[in-house]
Amino acid sequence: MAKLGNAAAAIKPKGSVKAKVIGGVVVGVIALIILFNIFNFANTDTNRIGLHYGGGIIEDKKFKSIIPPGSTNSLIGPGDTVYTYPIDQRSYIIGGDGADTDSGDEVTVVSKDNVRLGVRVQVYFTLNRDKDVIKSFHERIGLKTEAYEERGWNTMLQSYFRPQIDRALAAVATNYGWAELYNNEAKKSQFQSAAAKEFTRLLPAAVGGDYFCGPGYNGNNDCGELSFTVQKPMPLDKGIIDGLEAKQRAELAKATQEQKNQQVNVELQSVKQQVAMLGAQGYLLKTAIESGKIQFMVIPQNGNVSIPVPTTTQSGQPNQEPSTPPAR
Known part of the structure; x- marks a missing residue:
């Protein structure tokens, strides 16, 4: 009986082993979940920079560090x-296709001579x-507009860039007549430079x-100025352009006629001089x-000249045969 009792004690149920294995797996999964919540990781694309802010239970939500572009599994x-x-x-871009574009639009300004132009x-x-600069940008502008998201970035541009562009162009356009901006390249260049200068003054304020640098800035060189270009300002009233083109055609026709008149005068003076000399x-x-209306031939003295004389062939067609006139 004792032997039978010892044998029964030595036999362990298989279900208890399974339970322990499953329990161990569950504990391991829970441990991993806790681990991944304790040790958080961040990644950044090569064309994006990260700003790391605290947000734990026992710490304030404040700036901690910069996550460089192209970082992988940075521990936070x-x-x-x-x-x-x-x-x-x-x-x-205002009035064009592409990213970060306010397409189908243009800035309206008024020229010195009160013509409304689209730019x-x-x-x-x-x-x-x-x-320090990008941290300030994030806390003052980025959080408010959610500029760290693509839609928020476009909202930020529309909210801050567009009004200053409008103001800059409106401020300098009143110094130029509309025709100067439309077909005078030098004046248009002056207008663009003045508008760019005004915009770069207004935007930081x-x-x-x-917060914004020139297109050549790479993080290690000087910030530089933003690139600001304008296309040819166009009158909103297309009839103005038609009137200008008609005026230009009339002036061209007038200049062409004056040139012809000058040529006639020169020829007339030449005729007068020849009449005075020849009668x-x-x-x-x-x-x-x-003009070829009178034909003549100079015959050398004591020379022989062959002159074609028309004759009639059997078919009735004229035939020219050379004849030799008597020598003089």
Whole structure:
């Protein structure tokens, strides 16, 4: 009996082993979940920079560090957040197709002579990635407009870029007549330079800092100025352009007629001089000879000249045979 009892004690149920294995797996999964919540990781694309902000239970939501572009599995704390912003060249285009574009639109300005003009604009720039500057941009502008998202970025451009572009162009357009801006390249270049200067003055004041640099900025060189270009300003009233073109055609026709009149006067003076020198009959004879109405031949003295004399063939068609006149 004792032997039978010992044998029964040695036999263990298989279900208890399974339970322990399943329990171990569950504990392991829970441990991994806890681990991934404690140790959070962040990644950034090669054309985006990250701003790491704390967000744990026992710490404030404040700036911690910069996550460089192209980072993979950067360790951050539980509950922390990383906001990413583009560092490559960006654009804001009014009246054209493409990214960051306010398409189908144009800026309306009034010229010095009170003509309403439509202006299309292209601005190219990069985000200033200096740590203190980009942190200020995020906290003052980025959070409010959600510029770390693509839709929020476009909202930010529309909210801050567009009003300053409108103001800059309106301020300088009143210094030029509409025709100067329409068909005078030098005046248009002056207008563009003045508008760019005014825009670069207005934008930092509107956003609260030098958050934007030129398109050639790479994070290690000087910030530089934004690229600001304008296309040819066009009158909104197309009849004005038609009137200008008609005026230009009339002036061209007038200039052409004046040139013809000058040529006639020169020829008339030449005729007067020849009449004075040759006489009226001499001039008429000279003119007839030059026009081919009078033909003559100079025969050398004591020379033989063959002159074709028309004859009639059997078919009745004239035939020219040379004849030799008597020598003189």
